Amino acid sequence: MNDKLVGQPLVRKEDPRLLRGDGRYLDDLGRGALAAAFVRSPVAHARITGIDVDEALDVEGLVAIYTHEDLPGRIAEPLPLLIPHPDLTHPRTPYCLANGEVNHVGEAVVMVVATDRYLAEDVAERIRVTYEDLPPVVGIDQARAGERLVHEDAPGNVAARSVQTNGKGEAHEAIASAPHRLALDLHIERSASMPMEGKGVLAHWDADDRTLRVHSSTQTSTSVRLAVAAKLELPPDRVEVITPDVGGGFGVKIVHPWPEEILVPWAAMTLGRDVKWVEDRREHFTSSAHERAQQQHVEVGFDEAGRLLGLSVEIWHDNGAYVPYGIIVPIVTSTQLLGPYKVGAYRVEFTSLYTNTVIVTPYRGAGRPQGVFAMERTMDAIAEYLGMDRLAVREANLIQPEEMPYDQGLVFQDGRPLIYDSGDYPTMLRMIRDLVGWDGFEAERAAAAAEGRRIGIGIGAYVEGTGMGPYEGAHVKVETTGEVVVSTGLTTQGQGHYTSLAQIAADVLGVGVGDVTVITGDTRRFKYAVGTFASRAIVTSGNAVAIAAAKVAEKAKRIAAAALGDGVAPEDLELVDGRVRRRADPATAIDLRTVAVLSNPLRYAFDEETKAATQFAAATATGEEPGLEATGYYMPERSTYAAGAHGVVVETDPETADIRILRYCVVHDCGVVVNPRIVEGQVHGGVAQGIGGALYERIVYDDAGQLVNASYMDFLIPFATEVPHIQTAHMVTASGLNPLGLKGAGEAGVIPTSAVVASAIEDAEGLAVRRMPISPSELYELRKARQARKEQVSA
Amino acid sequence: MTEQVHQITVTVNGVARRGEVPARRLLADFLRMDLGLTGTHLGCEHGVCGACTLLLDGVPVRSCLILAVSADGHAVTTVEGCCEAGGELGPVQQAFQDCHGLQCGFCTPGFITTITAYLEENPKPTEEEAREAIGGNLCRCTGYQNIVKAVLRAADLKRERESADE
Numbered sequence: 001m002n003d004k005l006v007g008q009p010l011v012r013k014e015d016p017r018l019l020r021g022d023g024r025y026l027d028d029l030g031r032g033a034l035a036a037a038f039v040r041s042p043v044a045h046a047r048i049t050g051i052d053v054d055e056a057l058d059v060e061g062l063v064a065i066y067t068h069e070d071l072p073g074r075i076a077e078p079l080p081l082l083i084p085h086p087d088l089t090h091p092r093t094p095y096c097l098a099n100g101e102v103n104h105v106g107e108a109v110v111m112v113v114a115t116d117r118y119l120a121e122d123v124a125e126r127i128r129v130t131y132e133d134l135p136p137v138v139g140i141d142q143a144r145a146g147e148r149l150v151h152e153d154a155p156g157n158v159a160a161r162s163v164q165t166n167g168k169g170e171a172h173e174a175i176a177s178a179p180h181r182l183a184l185d186l187h188i189e190r191s192a193s194m195p196m197e198g199k200g201v202l203a204h205w206d207a208d209d210r211t212l213r214v215h216s217s218t219q220t221s222t223s224v225r226l227a228v229a230a231k232l233e234l235p236p237d238r239v240e241v242i243t244p245d246v247g248g249g250f251g252v253k254i255v256h257p258w259p260e261e262i263l264v265p266w267a268a269m270t271l272g273r274d275v276k277w278v279e280d281r282r283e284h285f286t287s288s289a290h291e292r293a294q295q296q297h298v299e300v301g302f303d304e305a306g307r308l309l310g311l312s313v314e315i316w317h318d319n320g321a322y323v324p325y326g327i328i329v330p331i332v333t334s335t336q337l338l339g340p341y342k343v344g345a346y347r348v349e350f351t352s353l354y355t356n357t358v359i360v361t362p363y364r365g366a367g368r369p370q371g372v373f374a375m376e377r378t379m380d381a382i383a384e385y386l387g388m389d390r391l392a393v394r395e396a397n398l399i400q401p402e403e404m405p406y407d408q409g410l411v412f413q414d415g416r417p418l419i420y421d422s423g424d425y426p427t428m429l430r431m432i433r434d435l436v437g438w439d440g441f442e443a444e445r446a447a448a449a450a451e452g453r454r455i456g457i458g459i460g461a462y463v464e465g466t467g468m469g470p471y472e473g474a475h476v477k478v479e480t481t482g483e484v485v486v487s488t489g490l491t492t493q494g495q496g497h498y499t500s501l502a503q504i505a506a507d508v509l510g511v512g513v514g515d516v517t518v519i520t521g522d523t524r525r526f527k528y529a530v531g532t533f534a535s536r537a538i539v540t541s542g543n544a545v546a547i548a549a550a551k552v553a554e555k556a557k558r559i560a561a562a563a564l565g566d567g568v569a570p571e572d573l574e575l576v577d578g579r580v581r582r583r584a585d586p587a588t589a590i591d592l593r594t595v596a597v598l599s600n601p602l603r604y605a606f607d608e609e610t611k612a613a614t615q616f617a618a619a620t621a622t623g624e625e626p627g628l629e630a631t632g633y634y635m636p637e638r639s640t641y642a643a644g645a646h647g648v649v650v651e652t653d654p655e656t657a658d659i660r661i662l663r664y665c666v667v668h669d670c671g672v673v674v675n676p677r678i679v680e681g682q683v684h685g686g687v688a689q690g691i692g693g694a695l696y697e698r699i700v701y702d703d704a705g706q707l708v709n710a711s712y713m714d715f716l717i718p719f720a721t722e723v724p725h726i727q728t729a730h731m732v733t734a735s736g737l738n739p740l741g742l743k744g745a746g747e748a749g750v751i752p753t754s755a756v757v758a759s760a761i762e763d764a765e766g767l768a769v770r771r772m773p774i775s776p777s778e779l780y781e782l783r784k785a786r787q788a789r790k791e792q793v794s795a
Numbered sequence: 796m797t798e799q800v801h802q803i804t805v806t807v808n809g810v811a812r813r814g815e816v817p818a819r820r821l822l823a824d825f826l827r828m829d830l831g832l833t834g835t836h837l838g839c840e841h842g843v844c845g846a847c848t849l850l851l852d853g854v855p856v857r858s859c860l861i862l863a864v865s866a867d868g869h870a871v872t873t874v875e876g877c878c879e880a881g882g883e884l885g886p887v888q889q890a891f892q893d894c895h896g897l898q899c900g901f902c903t904p905g906f907i908t909t910i911t912a913y914l915e916e917n918p919k920p921t922e923e924e925a926r927e928a929i930g931g932n933l934c935r936c937t938g939y940q941n942i943v944k945a946v947l948r949a950a951d952l953k954r955e956r957e958s959a960d961e
Contacts, residue, residue, distance in 0.1 A: 014900075016892065018897060019888040019891055019892060021832070021833070021834020022834070023901075025836065027836075028833035031831060196846055196901040196933065196934070196936075197836070197901045246899060247899050247900070247902075248899040248936055280840055281840060494897075494899030677895050680895075681898055681941060682898075684938035684939075684940045684941065685937050689938075711841055712841065712843035712844055712933065719931070719932070719933060720932075720939035720943065721927065725940070
């Protein structure tokens with residue numbers, strides 16, 4: 001052994017448990033707990049004029065009914081603004097239960113607690129809430145018009161307006177003086193994370209110990225803990241938050257505290273009983289969060305070679321009814337829009353707008369798919385205008401490897417400068433050119449055309465800031481059994497951390513991956529963490545695990561050296577195969593588990609093993625803290641930038657306008673890869689969500705603000721039959737910013753998908769695609785509009 | 796208001812289980828709440844996602860659309876029942892681990908039961924057939940690439956294990 005485990009495509013340690021049905025997701029816990037259900041607003045914008053519970057009171061099993069008036073202290077105040085920003089001038093956050101006014105369908109108005117969920121729903125449906133309707137603001141056009149207001153004290157429905165420039169000249173002047181200019185108007189519609197498991201909270205109040213234990217299906221247990229402690233006015237050390245197995249997150253579960261994360265623990269404390277709430281699918285649609293919806297206006301100036309000289313982008317971002325997560329999504333769009341390109345003078349302005357719809361917070365990709373859509377549509381428009389090859393336009397604008405690190409001159413979502421640390425974008429484009437068959441495509445097109453088929457090819461690239469701070473940490477301990485226990489504060493929701501983090505620790509400690517147990521998202525085990533989002537877990541926690549494990553290894557060497565005696569120095573030793581041994585003489589060795597025993601000098605032995613650590617036995621190292629364990633933190637100086645390029649071939653049906661993906665190719669660079677099998681899986685999943693976002697998934701609100709497709713029957717997540725075979729190729733440009741050279745991979749697959757699919761449809765059809773997702777009927781309408789224009793011209 | 800309860804007996808993973816349930820209790824909730832068999836997951840509760848799929852007399856059904864009382868006298872196989880007799884992973888489960896066919900694992904039980912029944916019907920599917928076989932279950936994590944592979948791998952494992960038993 002001792003081949004490095006990092007880099008190996010190991011099967012996952014967590015799988016057997018999940019495959020047997022022994023996973024423990026939120027709703028699998030708390031049998032016998034009281035159940036909560038919510039009465040939610042059926043209207044988009046209204047004043048609450050009355051709440052009548054009389055009819056509900058005789059439901060057997062009813063325990064409690066709560067409205068806003070029942071909530072004490074800080075629980076009655078609005079939920080926190082998680083990420084304040086100077087440009088967020090009119091922040092509004094929701095109440096746990098509506099305080100006299102509702103601002104979107106699905107907003108919680110009344111909380112019911114009963115002996116089981118069936119009965120809680122019986123109670124909820126007997127509660128009569130009366131509303132006085134207010135005019136709803138639905139969609140970006142209506143929000144921009146500002147004639148109706150979501151919040152009376154947020155004029156023009158504007159939550160934030162923000163401008164960034166890259167310090168490379170005045171964009172409008174650069175565009176005006178450029179040899180060529182183009183303008184594009186682009187639209188992206190609403191979509192949503194839609195994890196297969198919704199949210200859920202279980203709370204247990206120990207009145208004797210005065211401690212609160214909360215289980216939540218969240219992407220951040222440590223932050224939920226602090227938020228719950230603050231709202232319930234408990235010392236944080238009296239609150240434990242545990243994240244059990246989580247059935248997917250994709251961004252929506254990073255938002256916290258959700259109203260239910262405050263109300264359920266409060267009810268448990270108030271009632272002295274365990275209380276559980278599990279979100280149903282309709283609730284998830286109407287009361288969690290969405291993303292994506294933006295309008296964009298792009299102006300670009302360029303030269304004969306297609307090189308960008310100036311770029312100006314205006315973005316109107318629909319943030320829904322409240323902004324608890326601040327303006328992170330439009331900041332990410334604004335900054336990551338630049339991709340692997342040099343754009344000359346850049347100016348971006350976004351306006352974040354309130355609408356009477358559910359909140360908008362990061363969904364995998366978090367604003368990047370919209371930014372990449374804007375940039376790649378622009379590249380294609382330039383190619384079309386100049387009659388150039390689309391790939392050649394991109395190549396003309398690429399940042400070259402020798403220009404790294406490359407400062408884009410902007411401030412990224414982590415508040416740090418947007419400096420690309422490493423990457424080889426020309427190689428990346430060459431690889432995708434080969435993989436997708438760019439050069440041979442005209443022959444392929446001709447062959448298809450000869451059969452009466454219409455096909456098109458699209459390509460696009462992105463850069464993704466990953467591994468942002470402020471930090472993650474880990475505690476690594478070698479037990480006296482030899483088991484290595486790694487605890488990290490961030491949560492896991494399918495990314496395989498139990499395996500990948502074990503690989504990292506095992507390498508440092510010279511043990512097998514089977515010897516390592518990883519614990520995530522449990523504040524009893526590790527209290528300091530940020531969370532699992534923004535493709536940051538493996539970079540931040542991975543390096544923290546390596547740092548903590550290295551401290552443990554050093555300590556093991558010191559203790560082992562003392563135990564081995566005979567002039568052995570710690571620096572003579574290495575950790576291999578579960579032993580600490582002398583490099584020059586591997587037979588001189590001591591088991592790591594024995595070192596763990598010796599690390600804790602004992603007065604009293606309790607078994608054969610521990611006799612070795614008692615006072616009249618072996619030499620133990622002096623001056624050491626007890627326990628073969630250490631805590632380490634990794635605090636990145638700034639984000640590290642992963643990159644990729646996708647290529648797609650689509651076929652469009654000349655009659656039905658059906659759109660089918662024939663080939664989907666991915667080139668992906670996330671630096672050093674810890675577990676290629678897991679990274680590949682992340683890419684696959686991202687691409688499938690990207691295809692959903694390009695062709696199928698859209699959240700539809702009608703003019704009254706009703707979410708008309710709030711079910712899996714009507715919101716079309718791709719099945720296996722809609723996702724094509726995905727071909728992948730990987731390249732590695734290590735990050736110089738962290739000890740392991742890692743970059744994040746979680747969001748990669750989803751980022752350029754809408755852009756490349758739009759590009760391929762344009763190529764197949766010879767018409768401009770400016771709005772995504774696109775359905776066959778929309779493509780049909782585009783064809784009709786083009787036909788009408790042609791007829792107008794010929795008339 | 797008091798709910799009337801009904802006596803039912805359902806053979807779950809080979810064991811007769813008795814229960815007293817209200818008429819409206821879903822089969823999925825009977826398994827999860829009354830029997831504590833939480834391997835069966837509810838993803839949409841309207842019959843689309845397939846996470847709650849189990850086998851009713853060997854046939855895949857959505858347990859969010861079936862009342863527990865209507866399973867009275869019938870046999871149910873859940874993901875917990877897809878293991879080998881000795882408790883080792885069954886062929887479909889093993890194939891999912893081998894092929895990285897799961898990430899968060901929430902939809903997985905519905906795939907395991909669906910594929911288990913499918914391979915009885917078609918022991919040697921092609922890749923296209925494998926894709927079609929899982930075409931009624933939603934997964935939000937994997938993009939289905941490795942689940943398709945797992946169907947094919949499971950077919951191989953099943954045959955290998957069956958021939959080893961002979």
